[in-house]
Amino acid sequence: MPLEILTVPCLSDNYAYLIRGDDGVCLVDAPEAGPIVDALNAKGWSLDVVMLTHHHWDHVDATEDLRRRYGCKVTGPKAEKDKLPPLDWSVSEGSNGGNGDAYTEILDVPGHTLGHIAFHFPRAKALFSADSLMALGCGRLFEGTPEMMHKSLQKMAALPPETMIYSGHEYTLGNARFAVTIEPDNQALQARVAKITAAREAGQPTVPVTLAEELATNPFLRCHIPAVQAAVGLEGASSEQVFAEVRARKDSF
Numbered sequence: 001m002p003l004e005i006l007t008v009p010c011l012s013d014n015y016a017y018l019i020r021g022d023d024g025v026c027l028v029d030a031p032e033a034g035p036i037v038d039a040l041n042a043k044g045w046s047l048d049v050v051m052l053t054h055h056h057w058d059h060v061d062a063t064e065d066l067r068r069r070y071g072c073k074v075t076g077p078k079a080e081k082d083k084l085p086p087l088d089w090s091v092s093e094g095s096n097g098g099n100g101d102a103y104t105e106i107l108d109v110p111g112h113t114l115g116h117i118a119f120h121f122p123r124a125k126a127l128f129s130a131d132s133l134m135a136l137g138c139g140r141l142f143e144g145t146p147e148m149m150h151k152s153l154q155k156m157a158a159l160p161p162e163t164m165i166y167s168g169h170e171y172t173l174g175n176a177r178f179a180v181t182i183e184p185d186n187q188a189l190q191a192r193v194a195k196i197t198a199a200r201e202a203g204q205p206t207v208p209v210t211l212a213e214e215l216a217t218n219p220f221l222r223c224h225i226p227a228v229q230a231a232v233g234l235e236g237a238s239s240e241q242v243f244a245e246v247r248a249r250k251d252s253f
């Protein structure tokens with residue numbers, strides 16, 4: 001059965017995702033119960049598993065409420081087990097499972113937090129990346145180093161380009177304003193900015209997007225491109241060094 005994926009806007013700019021597949025219904029991140037319960041009710045679905053990407057409150061706050069309502073299981077990163085609500089299963093890279101299109105691979109993608117994980121559904125070609133790889137951006141480095149996040153992004157960038165990227169926040173317009181300062185002449189970026197602006201004016205989410213589109217426009221995935229290196233005055237530097245500089249500029253943008 002092909003996965004049915006619902007984008008659920010929560011809080012002011014978070015996204016949770018409901019995924020229905022052969023194994024039942026799972027939720028990626030639990031920012032706020034109300035909109036998630038409403039979305040489940042509208043579909044007539046129950047909830048089987050909550051899958052947490054990292055320990056920040058805006059991704060986990062509704063976990064216990066949902067567990068009480070649905071009796072669902074909760075899974076999340078082993079490395080953040082002590083900072084998360086009680087986990088039924090703690091997972092890390094290599095803990096794969098699920099059937100059919102719901103088959104899921106865990107990727108360790110530290111940087112934003114040290115234990116941040118992403119959920120990759122290779123058969124369904126979907127990646128739930130929360131605050132690691134984001135539309136036209138990447139998460140802030142609250143706990144990890146630039147080297148860590150760069151490596152995490154490289155890992156996700158190597159997935160099949162048709163993979164759909166579902167990230168954790170609606171930050172795309174702000175990310176776009178920064179991206180155009182790095183690559184003002186990137187035509188794919190200009191086209192994307194127009195699309196994003198129109199979507200936001202219509203109140204539509206700007207996620208998911210294909211990895212191919214991210215590779216063509218997201219400055220954090222383009223640190224090997226001469227125009228990006230030149231924009232931060234680091235021609236010929238390693239993409240890791242360029243990433244660190246682009247990330248630092250975004251922090252003070």
Ligand code: ZN
Nearest residue numbers: 054056112131
């Ligand atoms: Zn976060």
Ligand code: FE
Nearest residue numbers: 056058131168
């Ligand atoms: Fe977040």
